[in-house]
Amino acid sequence: MRALPVLVDATSVPPNRGGVARYIAGLLVGLAELDVRVDVVVKPGDLAWLRDTAPAHRYHPAPAWTSSRPLRLVWEQLGLPGLLRRVGADVLHSPHYTFPLLHAARTVVTLHDATFFSDPGAHSSLKVRFFRTWTRIARRAARATVAPSAATVAELDRLAGRPRRPTVVAHLGVDRGVFHPPTDAELRAFRAAHGMSDGDDWIAFLGTVEPRKRVPALVEAHATLSAADPSTPPLLVAGGLGWDDTARTLLEAAGDHPGQPLRHLGYLPLDELRAFLGGSRVVVYPSTAEGFGLPVLEAMASGADVLTTRRLAIPEVGGDTVTYTEPDAGPIRAALTTMLADDDAVRADRVARAGRRAASFTWAACAERHVEVYA
Numbered sequence: 543m544r545a546l547p548v549l550v551d552a553t554s555v556p557p558n559r560g561g562v563a564r565y566i567a568g569l570l571v572g573l574a575e576l577d578v579r580v581d582v583v584v585k586p587g588d589l590a591w592l593r594d595t596a597p598a599h600r601y602h603p604a605p606a607w608t609s610s611r612p613l614r615l616v617w618e619q620l621g622l623p624g625l626l627r628r629v630g631a632d633v634l635h636s637p638h639y640t641f642p643l644l645h646a647a648r649t650v651v652t653l654h655d656a657t658f659f660s661d662p663g664a665h666s667s668l669k670v671r672f673f674r675t676w677t678r679i680a681r682r683a684a685r686a687t688v689a690p691s692a693a694t695v696a697e698l699d700r701l702a703g704r705p706r707r708p709t710v711v712a713h714l715g716v717d718r719g720v721f722h723p724p725t726d727a728e729l730r731a732f733r734a735a736h737g738m739s740d741g742d743d744w745i746a747f748l749g750t751v752e753p754r755k756r757v758p759a760l761v762e763a764h765a766t767l768s769a770a771d772p773s774t775p776p777l778l779v780a781g782g783l784g785w786d787d788t789a790r791t792l793l794e795a796a797g798d799h800p801g802q803p804l805r806h807l808g809y810l811p812l813d814e815l816r817a818f819l820g821g822s823r824v825v826v827y828p829s830t831a832e833g834f835g836l837p838v839l840e841a842m843a844s845g846a847d848v849l850t851t852r853r854l855a856i857p858e859v860g861g862d863t864v865t866y867t868e869p870d871a872g873p874i875r876a877a878l879t880t881m882l883a884d885d886d887a888v889r890a891d892r893v894a895r896a897g898r899r900a901a902s903f904t905w906a907a908c909a910e911r912h913v914e915v916y917a
Contacts, residue, residue, distance in 0.1 A: 543598060545579045548916050549631035551622060552584040552592060553604050553614055554638035558782065558809070559591070560750070562638045562654070564836065565690075568715050569637070570596035572909030581629045583622070585609055602629065618642055633685070633916050639676045646683035650915055653677055653689050653709065655833025656697035657754065660854075664754040664831065666785065674702075681705035686915050690714050690834035691855035710915050713858070714834050715905030716843045723845035723897070724817040732817035736778075736807065737800030743775035745878070746822035746846070748815065748837050749829075751793065752784035756828040756869040761792050761804060763874035768803045774882070775823050780807045780815075820844035824881050827851075828869040835859045843900035847889050849877050859903070863896035 550570070555563040573580060574596055583602045584592050587609060593601050602625060608614040623642050626634055634645060637652045657664055658673040665673075680687050681702060687709040689695050695709045724732070733742055745764065751757050757779065764777040783790050783806075793806035810818055819825055825841040827850040832838075835856040841848050848864040850856050860866075867877040881889075 543574075543577050543579045546913070546916060547630060547632040548580040548635060549626055549629055549633070550580050550582045550599075550635045551618070551637065551641075552582050552588065553608050553618070554640075555585065555588045555592070559588075563588075565652070565654075565714060566637055567592065567595045568717060568905040569909055569912060570599055571717075572715060572905030572907070573913070574598035575906040576909050576913065578909070578913060580635075581631055583625055585614075600629075615640060619644075635912070635916070639673055639680065641680065641684065643679070643683070646679075647685055649684050650686045650688060650912075651680040651684045653680060653687055653694070653698060655690075655831070655854075656694055656701060657831045657833070659701035660697050661754055661831045664752060677702050681709070686710065688712050688912065688915055691858050693855040693858060694833045697854065710911060712908050712911035712915075713903055714836055714839070715903050715908045716836075716839050716900055717905070718843065718901075720812055721816055721819075721840045721843040721900075724820045728817045729821045732814055732821060735814070736805075743823045744778045744821075745775050746818055746825045746841075747777065747779045747781075747827065748810075748819060748825070748841070749781045749827065750784045751779070751781060751786050751789045753786045754830045755786070755789075756830060757786060757789040758792060759869060759871045760826055760828055760874055761789070762871040763878060764804065766871070767875050767878055774803070776801075776803050776805060778805050778807055778818070778822075780810045780818055782809060815840070816844040819846045822846055824849055824878060826874065826878070827856075828867065828874055829853065829856070830869050832856050838864065839900055839903055842896035845893055845897060847881060847893055848896060849874070849881060860896070861899050863892060863899045865892070 552566050581600045583604050585608050586603045586606050608617050619642050623645050634649045641649045641651050658670050662670045689709050692711050749755050768774040796804040798805050819841045825846040825848050830853050832855050838850050839859050851869050852866045867873045
């Protein structure tokens with residue numbers, strides 16, 4: 543295995559191990575698939591998980607107090623440079639916007655999306671100010687920047703000022719060990735675990751419930767459809783409740799009651815996701831802004847029929863294998879009506895083409911782009 547003089551800062555892994563954690567874990571697995579080893583610094587609480595996920599690398603525990611986000615940012619500026627020297631790394635990879643300013647010339651920074659500029663209403667004002675500032679600093683001071691899609695790079699170039707050098711596109715990958723068409727036994731187990739009978743259908747949404755995901759519009763579209771046709775499959779929403787107050791009110795009122803037209807399942811175990819996605823009649827993801835669109839890719843890999851939008855990076859993922867709609871209740875309802883009425887052959891063709899396209903997004907290919915940037 544070839545050792546690269548690179549230190550990956552994995553201390554930004556969030557407590558739920560979603561979001562950037564999926565990227566960091568996937569990248570480390572992809573590097574190992576390329577027979578490349580790097581050094582990784584990680585919070586003590588994430589050490590066993592990440593070492594089990596990608597055991598080929600050398601891991602270094604950060605101080606326990608970096609579990610506090612403000613203190614982690616302080617350690618990033620004052621403590622991380624010392625570790626960089628101790629492990630003998632020439633390059634630091636900071637995979638979530640922020641990095642030690644005094645070592646900018648040695649740092650590769652990942653910028654995940656441009657929505658802090660293009661869709662500020664989707665975030666708190668504090669987050670908008672914080673991430674706009676760090677994005678601009680990274681593009682002007684870092685050794686290199688990486689983004690997950692060409693659409694994100696185009697938005698950054700348009701809205702975040704001139705970069706020191708072009709931002710590199712590295713499409714994300716999908717973990718085929720987790721996201722693949724579910725077996726009949728897995729579907730039976732999922733239905734049983736959630737109070738459904740064999741053969742029951744559902745419509746699925748997976749993601750953190752935040753304004754840009756347009757969950758209230760999806761709920762309204764589904765309610766209208768269900769009122770017109772009571773045989774419409776129920777809408778199952780999986781994921782955490784973010785900062786969309788309207789969606790929170792709707793989902794908390796609905797709860798999780800088998801037999802009801804709307805259910806909020808909350809967080810699902812990772813091993814249940816392929817059954818949730820691949821067993822649905824349709825996965826709906828009506829987001830208005832995505833830096834990449836990993837939920838769309840994971841649904842495609844799981845054998846789902848996907849309804850989403852043409853906004854920003856999503857068409858780079860879905861291509862011509864998914865169905866597109868505008869992110870409003872009327873268009874979502876119309877698209878769902880058509881998809882639910884499609885015959886099995888039409889649906890099977892979309893699903894098969896989406897699965898083949900999903901197979902081309904690998905973490906090894908993502909890691910290969912990073913290795914080029916590190917060099």
